Amino acid sequence: MxxxxxxxxWIQPEWIDRILNTDGDVSPLHQPHNQIGELPxxxxxxxxxxxxxxxxxNFYVNMYSGGKTKDVLDFNVQPPDLxxxxxxxxxxxxxxxxxxxxxxxxxxxxxxFCKNAERYCIALHDYEPGxxxxxxxxxxxxxxxxxxVFKFDYPHIMHGTANISMSPRYNFQCTVYEPGxxxxxxxxxxxxxxx
Amino acid sequence: MQYVGNFIDRIPDGLIETVLREDGRVTPVxxxxxxxxxxxxxxxxxxxxxxGYNKLDxxxxxxxxSTECMQPYLEDLKWLSFDNILxxxxxxxxxxxxxxxxxxxQPMHVDPHVRGMNECLRYxxxxxxxxxxxxxxxxxFMLTDYKAGDLFLWKDFHCLHGAVxxxxxxxxxxxxxxxxx
Numbered sequence: 001m002x003x004x005x006x007x008x009x010w011i012q013p014e015w016i017d018r019i020l021n022t023d024g025d026v027s028p029l030h031q032p033h034n035q036i037g038e039l040p041x042x043x044x045x046x047x048x049x050x051x052x053x054x055x056x057x058n059f060y061v062n063m064y065s066g067g068k069t070k071d072v073l074d075f076n077v078q079p080p081d082l083x084x085x086x087x088x089x090x091x092x093x094x095x096x097x098x099x100x101x102x103x104x105x106x107x108x109x110x111x112x113f114c115k116n117a118e119r120y121c122i123a124l125h126d127y128e129p130g131x132x133x134x135x136x137x138x139x140x141x142x143x144x145x146x147x148x149v150f151k152f153d154y155p156h157i158m159h160g161t162a163n164i165s166m167s168p169r170y171n172f173q174c175t176v177y178e179p180g181x182x183x184x185x186x187x188x189x190x191x192x193x194x195x
Numbered sequence: 196m197q198y199v200g201n202f203i204d205r206i207p208d209g210l211i212e213t214v215l216r217e218d219g220r221v222t223p224v225x226x227x228x229x230x231x232x233x234x235x236x237x238x239x240x241x242x243x244x245x246x247g248y249n250k251l252d253x254x255x256x257x258x259x260x261s262t263e264c265m266q267p268y269l270e271d272l273k274w275l276s277f278d279n280i281l282x283x284x285x286x287x288x289x290x291x292x293x294x295x296x297x298x299x300x301q302p303m304h305v306d307p308h309v310r311g312m313n314e315c316l317r318y319x320x321x322x323x324x325x326x327x328x329x330x331x332x333x334x335x336f337m338l339t340d341y342k343a344g345d346l347f348l349w350k351d352f353h354c355l356h357g358a359v360x361x362x363x364x365x366x367x368x369x370x371x372x373x374x375x376x
Contacts, residue, residue: 052297052363058252059298099246099302100253104361105328130303130357132330138339140332160328160361164302166246 001121001141001150007080008147011124015075019064019094019124019170022071029059029104042109049104061101061161064094082149083120083176092174094124097131102162111155114177119152122172130165196338196347202320203344205274206369209267211322211343214292214367217264224253224301236307248302255299255358258292265292275371280346281316285373292322293358294367295329300359303332308372309352315374317352321345322369328362 032046064072077092079085097103111117121133123144133141136158144150152159155175163169225248230240243249258265268274275290289308295301309315319331321341331338333356338347352372360366 048363054298100248100250100300102298102300102359102361104297105363127335129332129335129355132332132337132359132361134328134330134337134361136327138325138327138337140330140335140337142335158327162300162330162359162361164300164330164332164357164359166242166302 001135001139001152004120004149004151005082006145006147007082007122007149008145010080011122011147015072015077015094016124016170018071018075019062019096020168022064024062024064024071024094024096025069026060027063028056029054029061029102030056039109039112041107045106052104054104059102061103062096062098064096066092069093079174079176080122080149083174085176087178088116088118088176089179090174090176092172094170094172096168096170097161097163098168099163099166102132103160105158105160107156107158108175109156111175114155114175115180117155117175117177119155119157120174120176121150121152122174123148123150124171125169128165128167128169130163131167131169132162132164133159134161135159196319196333196336196349199280199318199346199348201342201344202280202346203342206320206322206344207268207271207274210274211367213264213268214258214294214322215365217258219256219258219262219264219292219294221254222257224255225249230307233310235310239304239307243302243304246302253300255301256294256296258294259290277318277371277373281373285316286375288371288373290369290371292367292369294365295358295360296365297328297360297363301357303355303357305353305355306372309374312352312374315352315372317349318369318371318373319347319349320369320371321347322367323365326362326364326366328360329366330357330359330361331368332357 126145
């Protein structure tokens with residue numbers, strides 16, 4: 001994760017209030033339609049997930065996707081100046097991981113289909129031990145403060161999250177990419193859902 | 196944590212396979228009957244409760260000297276004596292093995308058995324190789340790149356720590372504490 005800078009003033013207090021007090025789209029850990037997809041790597045990951053025996057009922061995260069999730073439809077989120085949007089478009093989401101919740105080891109398949117994708121994460125609160133974000137190479141994301149902007153080393157990097165602290169963990173995520181490629185992404189990534 | 200060395204040769208044949216195969220004692224994360232006795236421990240329990248860990252069936256697996264499948268390994272305890280490792284002798288020790296299946300976790304905590312102690316040597320020996328998603332975190336760190344048999348000494352046995360498995364295979368480790376009462 002590459003540190004880009006801090007944009008604390010960009011964070012709107014009403015975003016935090018809404019995320020902490022609503023459920024957004026409850027997104028289960030086990031999503032066979034989305035997890036299978038067309039990529040061989042997705043198939044392998046899904047096979048590993050099934051083999052591992054994760055509880056398929058109790059694990060979920062709370063997602064708030066721009067333009068899609070009812071709880072954040074009124075949010076007018078503009079990219080912070082630290083993210084270079086020249087010639088690019090984006091899609092964004094907030095994610096909340098309550099204590100006891102997790103996202104198993106995975107990569108984000110949409111980043112493969114979005115042309116020249118760049119993945120960013122913006123911390124919305126200060127780091128607290130037990131709020132886990134880990135990525136390839138045995139890295140643990142620590143000691144960040146609200147407003148810190150990070151760019152993924154590469155967009156489809158393997159990563160996972162968990163919250164074994166006593167407070168909610170939430171942040172802002174976005175993917176920046178060249179326009180016109182999301183149609184391809186929709187066609188491939190949501191193929192199973194459209195059937 | 197301070198790396199001490201690799202001692203896989205001291206682990207009895209079959210122990211790791213037994214722990215991977217059996218489930219030992221299922222240990223719930225939320226244990227109101229156990230986490231009591233001092234204001235500190237009761238405050239820690241309240242934190243776990245208010246964070247929401249009491250609402251779901253969070254648990255992990257422990258193997259101790261009272262676990263049935265461990266009995267064959269208790270006839271000769273040389274593997275737990277830590278000969279030539281301990282800097283001095285201690286009156287007491289206790290050990291336990293923990294297993295986390297994918298999805299299992301233990302929230303951040305300070306071990307209740309060391310609260311109030313001034314001197315204790317707390318060791319962790321990993322019994323499986325490191326795998327991405329096998330999280331043992333303490334303070335702001337995470338233990339990585341270890342091999343089965345790698346032994347670590349805790350620099351601060353009172354430190355806040357926790358574990359979670361977001362990988363695809365079980366993670367097991369041996370914990371041993373030496374202390375004088």
